[in-house]
Amino acid sequence: xxxxxxxxxxxxxxxxxxxxxxxxxxxxxxxxxxxxxxxxxxxxxxxxxxxxxxxxxxxxxxxxxxxxxxxxxxxxxxxxxxxxxxxxxxxxxxxxxxxxxxxxxxxxxxxxxxxxxxxxxxxxxxxxxxxxxxxxxxxxxxxxxxxxxxxxxxxxxxxxxxxxxxxxxxxxxxxxxxxxxxxxxxxxxxxxxxxxxxxxxxxxxxxxxxxxxxxxxxxxxxxxxxxxxxxxxxxxxxxxxxxxxxxxxxxxxxxxxxxxxxxxxxxxxxxxxxxxxxxxxxxxxxxxxxxxxxxxxxxxxxxxxxxxxxxxxxxx
Amino acid sequence: xxxxxxxxxxxxxxxxxxxxxxxxxxxxxxxxxxxxxxxxxxxxxxxxxxxxxxxxxxxxxxxxxxxxxxxxxxxxxxxxxxxxxxxxxxxxxxxxxxxxxxxxxxxxxxxxxxxxxxxxxxxxxxxxxxxxxxxxxxxxxxxxxxxxxxxxxxxxxxxxxxxxxxxxxxxxxxxxxxxxxxxxxxxxxxxxxxxxxxxxxxxxxxxxxxxxxxxxxxxxxxxxxxxxxxxxxxxxxxxxxxxxxxxxxxxxxxxxxxxxxxxxxxxxxxxxxxxxxxxxxxxxxxxxxxxxxxxxxxxxxxxxxxxxxxxxxxxxxxxxxxxxxxxxxxxxxxxxxxxxxxxxxxxxxx
Numbered sequence: 001x002x003x004x005x006x007x008x009x010x011x012x013x014x015x016x017x018x019x020x021x022x023x024x025x026x027x028x029x030x031x032x033x034x035x036x037x038x039x040x041x042x043x044x045x046x047x048x049x050x051x052x053x054x055x056x057x058x059x060x061x062x063x064x065x066x067x068x069x070x071x072x073x074x075x076x077x078x079x080x081x082x083x084x085x086x087x088x089x090x091x092x093x094x095x096x097x098x099x100x101x102x103x104x105x106x107x108x109x110x111x112x113x114x115x116x117x118x119x120x121x122x123x124x125x126x127x128x129x130x131x132x133x134x135x136x137x138x139x140x141x142x143x144x145x146x147x148x149x150x151x152x153x154x155x156x157x158x159x160x161x162x163x164x165x166x167x168x169x170x171x172x173x174x175x176x177x178x179x180x181x182x183x184x185x186x187x188x189x190x191x192x193x194x195x196x197x198x199x200x201x202x203x204x205x206x207x208x209x210x211x212x213x214x215x216x217x218x219x220x221x222x223x224x225x226x227x228x229x230x231x232x233x234x235x236x237x238x239x240x241x242x243x244x245x246x247x248x249x250x251x252x253x254x255x256x257x258x259x260x261x262x263x264x265x266x267x268x269x270x271x272x273x274x275x276x277x278x279x280x281x282x283x284x285x286x287x288x289x290x291x292x293x294x295x296x297x298x299x300x301x302x303x304x305x306x307x308x309x310x311x312x313x314x315x316x
Numbered sequence: 317x318x319x320x321x322x323x324x325x326x327x328x329x330x331x332x333x334x335x336x337x338x339x340x341x342x343x344x345x346x347x348x349x350x351x352x353x354x355x356x357x358x359x360x361x362x363x364x365x366x367x368x369x370x371x372x373x374x375x376x377x378x379x380x381x382x383x384x385x386x387x388x389x390x391x392x393x394x395x396x397x398x399x400x401x402x403x404x405x406x407x408x409x410x411x412x413x414x415x416x417x418x419x420x421x422x423x424x425x426x427x428x429x430x431x432x433x434x435x436x437x438x439x440x441x442x443x444x445x446x447x448x449x450x451x452x453x454x455x456x457x458x459x460x461x462x463x464x465x466x467x468x469x470x471x472x473x474x475x476x477x478x479x480x481x482x483x484x485x486x487x488x489x490x491x492x493x494x495x496x497x498x499x500x501x502x503x504x505x506x507x508x509x510x511x512x513x514x515x516x517x518x519x520x521x522x523x524x525x526x527x528x529x530x531x532x533x534x535x536x537x538x539x540x541x542x543x544x545x546x547x548x549x550x551x552x553x554x555x556x557x558x559x560x561x562x563x564x565x566x567x568x569x570x571x572x573x574x575x576x577x578x579x580x581x582x583x584x585x586x587x588x589x590x591x592x593x594x595x596x597x598x599x600x601x602x603x604x605x606x607x608x609x610x611x612x613x614x615x616x617x618x619x620x621x622x623x624x625x626x627x628x629x630x631x632x633x634x635x636x637x638x639x640x641x642x643x644x645x646x647x648x649x650x651x652x653x654x655x656x657x658x659x660x661x662x663x664x665x666x
Contacts, residue, residue: 043461083649091319093652096400096461100599101652104645108638115636116352235465242459279477286466293463297456311319 008267015147017266020221022259023158024049024213028237029244029251030165031209035081037169037246038202039182039305040088043099045210046234047106048080052211054110057218057225058117060127069219070154070212077211078204080106085200092309103234111227129223130154154220161209165248168205178202182303185310195310210234232286239289243296246303254292261288319660333654334606338618340653341646348642354633366628367621373628375510379582381620383408383591385519386574387598388605388612389526390442394567396530396607397543399453399560401446403464404571405595406471410445411438411572412579413475416483416494416586419501419579430500435518435576442572443565445471450564454557468595476588485585494586503581515577520613522570527609539563571595593641600644603651619644 008014028049035042042048056073060066080102087098118125130152139149169175177198180188185195213233218225240258244250262285269281346356367377387404394401401407414437425433449467452458478484479492503514530536538559541549550556574594579586601619605611626640 087649087652091653091656093656097395097599097603097648098652100402100596101603101645101648104596104600105642105649108641108645112348112636112638112642115638232466232469235462238462239466242462277477277481279473279480283470283473286469289466290458290463293458294452294456297452297458300457 004271005268008264012143012146014263014267017263018256018260019148019151019155021262022255023155024216024233025237025240025258026252026255027158027161027213027216028210028234029240029255030161030248031206031213032237032241033246033248033251034165034206035203036241036306037182037303038178038199039185039303039308040199040203041095041099041307042084042203042206043096044080044084044102044106045237046230047103048077048207048210049214049230049234050107051110052077052214053218053229054114054225056215057127060219061125066130066219070215073211073215074208077208081204081207084207085203088309089196089199092311095307114225124224124226126223130220152220154216158216162248162252169248182305185305236285236289239293242300243292245296245300318663320663321660325658329658330606333658334604334651337647337650337654338604340650341643344646345639345643348639349635352635354635359629359633359635362629362632363625367625372510373624375507375512377620377624378516379511380624381616382516382519383574383578383594384597384601384616384619385523385613386570387594388601388616389523389609390567390571391598391602392605392607392609392612393526393563393570395602397539397560397563399563400461401464401567402461403446403467404598405591405593406468407442407445407568407571408575408591408595409471409475410441411575412586412590414438414441415497415576415579419497420495421498424498424500427500431503434501434580435573438572438576439569443568446564446568450561454560479586479588492588496585497580501580502584503577511582513581515581518577523609523613530609535562597644600648604647
């Protein structure tokens with residue numbers, strides 16, 4: 001019995017599933033991370049993922065090619081990021097309430113538009129989603145090939161987001177400005193840099209990444225759009241950002257760890273499903289996120305200016 | 317263009333902002349109805365007929381407002397103290413689980429004891445569901461937004477397990493639903509042959525009591541002080557942690573009551589679709605009610621009109637029912653804009 005549970009780990013399918021499950025979490029976590037580094041908590045994440053999933057899928061369903069679908073999802077994410085930034089950065093409204101409002105708004109608008117474009121039918125319409133793209137030579141490798149090199153282009157793209165965000169945050173003047181905007185916006189203002197503009201741009205980029213995380217679900221992981229399909233992944237990503245202590249490389253680790261446990265959970269369910277009801281396995285991702293937050297809480301150092309609106313000419 | 321803080325805020329201004337937000341939302345809804353290819357005027361007419369057009373429609377609106385008053389209070393109480401409880405959905409189900417556990421035959425009392433008993437256990441269950449997140453925030457600095465949100469999913473899965481497993485009603489013909497609440501525990505109807513039950517009156521009375529507590533007691537004042545500035549409140553000698561714990565218990569308790577009254581008043585048994593997101597809608601109710609308990613009553617009725625009316629409208633003119641959810645979400649954002657305009661005036665630079 002114990003042997004069965006260990007055998008899962010040497011199964012290439014398990015590792016491939018881990019990679020697939022990690023992608024939407026990774027994109028969403030990186031997106032939230034960029035927002036929070038600039039000092040803006042973006043709880044619109046769940047809704048932005050949902051509308052990203054809907055828009056990317058619908059664009060392809062309406063005849064656009066897959067890359068246009070990805071672009072459409074990113075653009076709608078960016079647009080909602082602009083709305084979130086307009087409220088929280090320029091108007092200084094509560095970041096918590098705005099985020100929840102954006103989540104409610106983006107997901108319900110997505111459903112409304114989806115129903116408007118596609119009247120209800122018994123079988124959900126499908127698109128031809130991203131197909132596996134074997135990396136030459138590497139995909140031939142035993143075990144490793146099947147586990148890591150036979151994924152879709154979108155999957156490789158999701159993982160390339162890690163070096164992109166690392167480069168953006170650590171190698172560009174904009175990244176530096178984002179980090180200062182999240183730690184000490186007065187210092188940024190003193191340099192003559194527009195704090196509000198930097199924060200807004202960071203939220204736009206972050207929100208585009210979140211929408212891509214949602215689009216991954218409908219365009220690569222599955223080939224249809226379902227209501228409620230994001231299913232709390234956004235909230236899990238917010239927890240993962242804390243777990244990663246706002247570092248992109250640790251976000252990668254967190255997303256993989258989390259996805260691995262989730263993939264394992266599905267397989268353990270098949271092995272122990274007769275003994276333990278499936279609902280308890282499904283609870284694990286949510287419970288683990290809470291545990292991850294509690295574990296990280298002790299050593300966590302939040303960006304200092306997180307949740308604090310900045311107004312030119314006002315002291316803080 | 318820039319924002320300039322107002323020196324004084326007239327007490328009526330926030331209510332104007334809220335009313336303006338409601339009107340703005342309806343304008344946005346009109347655009348969406350037009351986008352769906354229907355006439356907004358016909359749409360609003362159908363909406364009003366659906367919510368008020370008959371005795372049945374009016375009682376249905378009242379029945380829908382009932383859980384919204386409770387979840388609205390849950391959010392309003394917590395948000396006033398800047399405690400972001402987004403877990404009302406889970407706490408609602410915790411209350412429903414509690415009344416199902418005690419109210420399906422485990423304990424039998426005469427109705428005048430049974431009903432208060434069930435309401436109290438639901439209130440306690442809702443409060444205790446939120447308590448760990450309150451403690452995590454106050455003692456370990458774990459953000460309560462994410463923990464309360466994630467707990468919703470855990471509790472709904474727990475309900476799913478209980479209803480498909482040990483608590484499943486054997487007479488329910490395969491549907492996952494709980495056993496029926498005993499007659500002594502059922503809330504009486506307010507209007508005969510309708511779905512409007514005593515829960516509506518209980519919700520209104522709860523809102524009034526909470527308003528009195530907030531405006532007339534030391535605890536109410538402490539909650540407000542904690543919300544305005546936690547460290548200043550601590551320096552002023554207000555027991556901050558104790559206050560937040562009490563607020564958390566009260567907030568979770570209100571959400572628990574929403575689940576209780578839906579179970580013992582409306583449905584008569586627990587189902588997995590007991591709440592179509594009342595916990596989340598409560599946030600919109602609280603915002604639209606300006607976080608004021610009496611405001612919450614009116615906001616809940618407004619949102620109930622939208623829900624019940626939009627349902628009728630979508631049947632009449634073929635606009636997706638999701639319009640109601642869009643309207644609810646838009647109110648949250650519109651109120652936020654309104655509240656900014658309350659605190660700041662827009663000055664055109666010239």
